[in-house]
Amino acid sequence: MAGVISPALADALAGWLDHQRALANVSENTLKAYQTDVLGFLSFMTLHKGEPQGLAPMAQITVSDMRSWMAHERGRGLGARSLARSLSAVKNFYKWLADREEFEPTAVLSTRSPKFQKKLPRPLAxxxxxxxxxxxxxxxxxxxxxxxxxxxxxxxxxxxxxxxxxxxxxxxxxxxxxxxxxxxxxxxxxxxxxxxxxxxxxxxxxxxxxxxxxxxxxxxxxxxxxxxxxxxxxxxxxxxxxxxxxxxxxxxxAMRHSFATHLLNAGGDLRAIQELLGHASLSTTQAYTAVDTAHLMDVYDKAHPRA
Incomplete structure (x- = not known):
């Protein structure tokens, strides 16, 4: 698909990936996923518009164009979770490009992510x-x-x-x-x-x-x-x-999930477990821990006593 997009767009994509690598501490696996997602989007827009898409036409992408791309992705069997990930990468790239080329990115950035039910991990007993x-x-x-x-x-x-x-x-x-x-x-x-x-x-x-x-x-x-x-x-x-x-x-x-769940079940502190797992967000740690609501609230009460 790389040959479908214009050289200027290809250079912009490479520049954005270099930016992510240098400043955002993104892993190589994540960068490859970003590249695939954004390249697929840019290639679709080229074919959708029926002509090579350079940098200037990118500023003209409409809400209707975004809907067409998302419908195309769903039509080829992409699930809601995967489409949400692709849209996130596209928005990230588009915001960077809009800042660099000085155009208004609202049509892309306002596109709503498809809803999906978060898949909770299933630890072992x-x-x-x-x-x-x-x-x-x-x-x-x-x-x-x-x-x-x-x-x-x-x-x-x-x-x-x-x-x-x-x-x-x-x-x-x-x-x-x-x-x-x-x-x-x-x-x-x-x-x-x-x-x-x-x-x-x-x-x-x-x-x-x-x-x-x-x-x-x-x-x-x-x-x-x-x-x-x-x-x-x-x-x-x-x-x-x-x-x-x-x-x-x-x-x-699942062994990692089990580590977190069993620690919490044994009375471990949620914040400490977050540190052990290396999660940036406490909500991510909560998703890794399959404990009953009563126990989770008990941990919260101990960590954050009421005034």
């Missing part, structure tokens, strides 16, 4: 999370791979790490200290306590791993010695959940 950790090592006959898989999943549940964060650990992070400095989404860093079970699981993996693990190299290795792909952990969890009869929602990210 405590016994199911424990069974997952204990059973995952049975999916292979190779001891070091079994220890590796168990160590990764223990980090997800025991420290609340994202799978990308666990797999970004290096040989220099071992032996695991009492706390880890984790760089998460948006290049935000946080301090995460390391529980004994996670430290012991990683120590066992270190003892059995057949590869050298120098300080700058990935800690978790694939069968052939390269960096471990997240798909390998997703796959072994799929096998384990089938063996245990757990639902399809028992994914690597």
């Amino acid at each position: 405590q016994d199911a999370a424990a069974a997952m950790i204990e059973t995952v090592e049975l999916q292979t006959q190779e001891p070091w791979i079994a220890a590796r898989d168990q160590a990764v999943i223990t980090l997800l549940y025991g420290c609340g790490l994202r799978i990308s964060e666990a797999l970004s650990l290096t040989g220099g992070d071992t032996p695991l200290p009492a706390t880890l400095r984790i760089t998460g989404k948006g290049n935000k860093t946080r301090i995460v306590p390391v529980i004994d079970a996670a430290r012991q699981a990683v120590d066992r993996y270190l003892h059995l791993c057949p590869y050298d693990l120098p300080p700058e190299s990935p800690l978790f290795r694939s069968v052939r010695g390269g960096a471990l792909n997240p798909r390998a952990i997703q796959k072994v969890m799929e096998q384990t959940r089938l063996q245990l009869g757990l639902p399809a929602s028992a994914t690597p990210h």
